[in-house]
Amino acid sequence: MFHFAARASVSREAETATLSVSPAISALFFFVMALVLLFFVPSATSQQAPAPAISAAALLTLGIPALSLPPDPASPPFDEGGIAGKVTFEGTPAKHKSIDMSPEPNCAKFYSTPPMPEGVVTGSNNSLQNVVVYVSAGAPDETSSGPVVTLHQRGCRYTPHVLALRINQEIWVQNDDSVTHSVHPMARANKEWNRSQPPGTPPFAVKYDKPEFIRVRCELHPWMRGIFAIMKNSHYAVTDESGSFSLPALPPGKYTITAWHETYGEVSKEVVITAGEAASNVSFVFKAKPY
Numbered sequence: 001m002f003h004f005a006a007r008a009s010v011s012r013e014a015e016t017a018t019l020s021v022s023p024a025i026s027a028l029f030f031f032v033m034a035l036v037l038l039f040f041v042p043s044a045t046s047q048q049a050p051a052p053a054i055s056a057a058a059l060l061t062l063g064i065p066a067l068s069l070p071p072d073p074a075s076p077p078f079d080e081g082g083i084a085g086k087v088t089f090e091g092t093p094a095k096h097k098s099i100d101m102s103p104e105p106n107c108a109k110f111y112s113t114p115p116m117p118e119g120v121v122t123g124s125n126n127s128l129q130n131v132v133v134y135v136s137a138g139a140p141d142e143t144s145s146g147p148v149v150t151l152h153q154r155g156c157r158y159t160p161h162v163l164a165l166r167i168n169q170e171i172w173v174q175n176d177d178s179v180t181h182s183v184h185p186m187a188r189a190n191k192e193w194n195r196s197q198p199p200g201t202p203p204f205a206v207k208y209d210k211p212e213f214i215r216v217r218c219e220l221h222p223w224m225r226g227i228f229a230i231m232k233n234s235h236y237a238v239t240d241e242s243g244s245f246s247l248p249a250l251p252p253g254k255y256t257i258t259a260w261h262e263t264y265g266e267v268s269k270e271v272v273i274t275a276g277e278a279a280s281n282v283s284f285v286f287k288a289k290p291y
Contacts (some may be wrong), residue, residue: 023063068214076083081277087133087239087259088126091288096120099223106178107156107221109285118161118225120288127243128286130162132213132229134236136248136268138255145169150203151216151226158216158226162238162262166231167209174203182219183229187212194219214259227262252262252277259284 031263048151099115101107121129145168152159165171175197184194189212195204208214211232218224229236237245247257252275260266264286271280 032064048174063154063251073181081252081273082249082279083135083255083257083271083273083282084279085133085245085282085284086243087128087131087245087261087284087286089122089128089241089264089286089288090126092290093120093122093288094290101156102178104156104221110155115155115157117223118157121241122163123241123243125243127239127241128261128264129239129243130227131163131239131243131245131259131284132164132227132236133231133245133247133257133259133284134164134229134231135250136256136258138253139233139235139250142166144234145207146234148172148205150174151183152176153183153197153218153224156218156221156224158182158218158224160238161225162227162229164229164231164236164238166234167211168207170205170207171228172203173197175199175201180220181224184219185214185216187214190194190214190230213262215262229260257282259286261286264289 024207032278040181044163056196067240096117096119097115100114118130123129144166146166148170149163149165150172151163152174156177156179163171173195175181178199180196182194182196182199185206186192187208189210190208193206208230210230212228212230214228214230216226216228229238235247235250250273252273255271256268257271258266258268267284267286268283269284271282273280
């Protein structure tokens with residue numbers, strides 16, 4: 001009997017100990033769960049809805065030093081700058097006579113009034129059209145040729161009057177008129193040729209492998225004149241009716257920018273492009289010749 005009573009006493013003591021430990025374990029369990037909810041649940045929900053950004057001022061208010069974030073690798077720093085500007089003239093340009101196309105009525109019918117020669121085309125505010133502006137020094141030569149460009153013969157005129165392109169870039173020469181033309185680029189650095197092109201014939205392709213300004217004429221219609229401007233890189237432009245131009249972006253460095261005009265010659269300027277510079281404004285002024 002003594003032995004049985006002893007076991008009952010031990011059992012009651014163990015039960016009492018278990019009951020006294022259970023509240024402590026429960027409290028610890030709820031404390032751990034609270035920590036889990038505090039630290040892990042917000043991070044999971046933040047995947048769906050980003051938390052509002054905290055400003056640097058707010059971080060300083062909280063006593064947390066603000067850190068500068070590294071630049072976004074998808075947005076590299078801007079280190080290229082374009083070159084834009086206008087070309088104008090000063091003085092009085094020579095007065096030219098209009099073109100008499102009466103010997104070729106199939107071309108004369110395109111014009112309500114006789115057209116003017118295109119050797120000097122001016123606009124408002126002394127603007128100068130058809131000026132080739134290009135990087136003559138500082139930019140590397142380019143081997144890529146660029147897309148095909150087309151020289152049209154329409155109304156017994158070359159269109160565009162000034163065709164600028166790169167070395168080895170293909171030119172398609174096309175006759176849109178109902179009369180025969182001859183195409184005679186008077187090259188010096190490149191090979192000179194002269195080719196007849198009857199109406200209705202398909203375009204023919206040509207290209208040049210050396211930089212050069214080539215004057216083009218039609219031997220059958222003496223008023224037909226044009227220019228091939230063969231460039232050694234892609235940094236060039238031809239001024240529009242307002243005399244404006246814009247060159248493709250360039251990396252930081254020193255460059256020579258040249259403006260070339262078929263009648264007034266050429267003018268050059270030195271330009272320095274610095275990193276982060278949006279664009280450099282360069283203007284050219286030609287002296288008009290009254291003769």
